[in-house]
Amino acid sequence: MAAVSMTVNGKAVTGDVEPRTLLVQFLRENLRLTGTHVGCDTSQCGACIIHLDGIAAKACTTLALQCEGSSITTIEGLAEPGGALHPMQEAFREHHGLQCGYCTPGMIMSALDIVRRNGNDLDEHLIRDQLDGNICRCTGYHNIVKAIESGAKNMAAK
Amino acid sequence: MYNFTFHRPTTVRQAAGLLARNPDGKLLAGGHSLLPVMKQRLAQPSAIVDLSLVEGITGVELKGRSVSIGAMTRHADVANSPVLKEVMPGLAAVPGSIGDPQVRNRGTIGGSIANNDPNADYPAACLGLGATIITNKRRIAADDFFQGMFTTALEEGEIIVRISFPVAKKAAYEKFKHPASGFALVGVFVSKRGPDIRVAVTGAGANGVFRVPTFEEALKKRFAAKSIEGLTIPASGMNADIHASPEYRAHLVGVLAKRALNKANA
Structure with a gap:
């Protein structure tokens, strides 16, 4: 297991993951942010797209450890805290x-x-x-x- | 995917050291070819050496009469490079045609070339411009670098650092894009730099990227689509799969070469 830390939707998060853990697994299973979906798991369908340091990327084709120190935005990070939609x-x-x-x-x-x-x-x-x-x-x-x-x-x- | 150890060096030297200590290790660039292959368990590296923090191997620079592109430069950054779009838009168009926007945001030129997928776009550009692949050990001419599908001249522990493309006055790429994968069913890169004329083909050959000497010879008289009118290449040696027959691929080489020539002369 390896320690990983990053910022997700403005909050600092850490986790203990296997090196083979995909970013999408880390988001869904460790952080319980299940808005990011796994559709095809072969980088084709785009259901797993997040922003990695401000740029769209497929979270099913990115290792969590590649995001050490990065800033991630998921669908959960878009609406305002009061609930108003983006x-x-x-x-x-x-x-x-x-x-x-x-x-x-x-x-x-x-x-x-x-x-x-x-x-x-x-x-x-x-x-x-x-x-x-x-x-x-x-x-x-x-x-x-x-x-x-x-x-x-x-x-x-x- | 099988598990592995994960390393993040910050220099090329450290990365080379990690590869030396992990003979079954693999370099990770953008990860958009390697990670899918690992998920399918077709690759089982014991260690992954992530190059994303390595300094000095990104960016597009004009150096004299060549464009030097760092191995870890993402496809989107090459496609949008102002200097490249000005001096050689035909090369900038190549990464702009790869995959989809998210793939272009992550995939890198060095990763694409090291992988040498028989349907990848960059090998055609390297061979079609006579690029030089610069590693941590030596300089390799594109003519010597690509050695058949998924095979290159890279030795154990050798790391691509930059790719140097001579600026050609005329250069263009045309591809028949597979509608699902975005890969080149066939792609043709043509260039003219003084007397040096090149026609390089990806996607079509059963053994990866190749040049077309008969087209190049015919284009010496005049670098125009008309010069190769009526010329064909044999279907033997072309790739065959559910997407296209060898005959169809051979036909596309001629069609796309003419389109590329028209684009280069436009």
Whole structure:
């Protein structure tokens, strides 16, 4: 076992893990932050996307020990402490950008990375292209794309 | 995955020392090829030497008439490098086509080249530009480096530090992207630097990346798609799998080479 420490959603956390522990396992099983999902476990589906030092990464393809000293943001870190949703979460609710919800945390973390890289004025083509690493098996993406376009605009207004 | 010991050196020298003490150890760069293979238990390293804290092996720099890229530079950082986009956009486009945005945020050039996946994009760029792979021990020409699928000239304990690409006036990459994996079903990199003309192909060959001497010869007269009109390459030696037959891959080499030439001349 090895000691690991990092900042998750603004809080310092530590844990004792096997070197083979994936970041997504550490988040879900040690920290009980189960919003980050494991869909495919082969880096394809994006249900496990988190922000590692501000940049979107797949937590199923990252070892917990690789994140020693890093700052992680998960879906649980987005809403305000009082419970008000982040504008991107709110946009997914407003536009019904989900059905079963399994892919949604990854979609939202990915959407925020799209905004980080491309700004708040996004067109449909760019959003669809940039969602390459996220798979949804329910919705056909239409409302997800609408939600991201609107959420990005609302983030700028906020 | 099987368990292993985990190490985080901060210098190339320390990393080399750790590899020497752990003969079954493996270097971990971005981890987006190695970790999936370990999950499938196709690789069982006794030790993982994580290179992410090693100093001095990231970044894109223009050094005279070459672009030097640190081995641990992430695909997204190469794709977005202002200096590279200015001097050789054809090379910057290569990492921009790898995988998906999250893979590009983590994957590295050194990891991709050391792995030498037969469908990876960077080997075509290295061979198609005549790059030099600089390790902790020596400098290796791309022509000598890639030695068949998942096989390179790297020796035990040898660590890629930087890759140096000569700046070519004309350079472009075209790939037929596998819609699910994002890998190149076939990818062709073309370049012209003075009299040196190169056409390098990834994804198609049963034995990894290769050059096409017949195309290169034909392009000496004029570096344009027209020069290779009607030329074909034989299907023997092409890869065959559920995605494409050898004949189809051989056909794509010609199609993509022409597209790449048009792009390089645009």
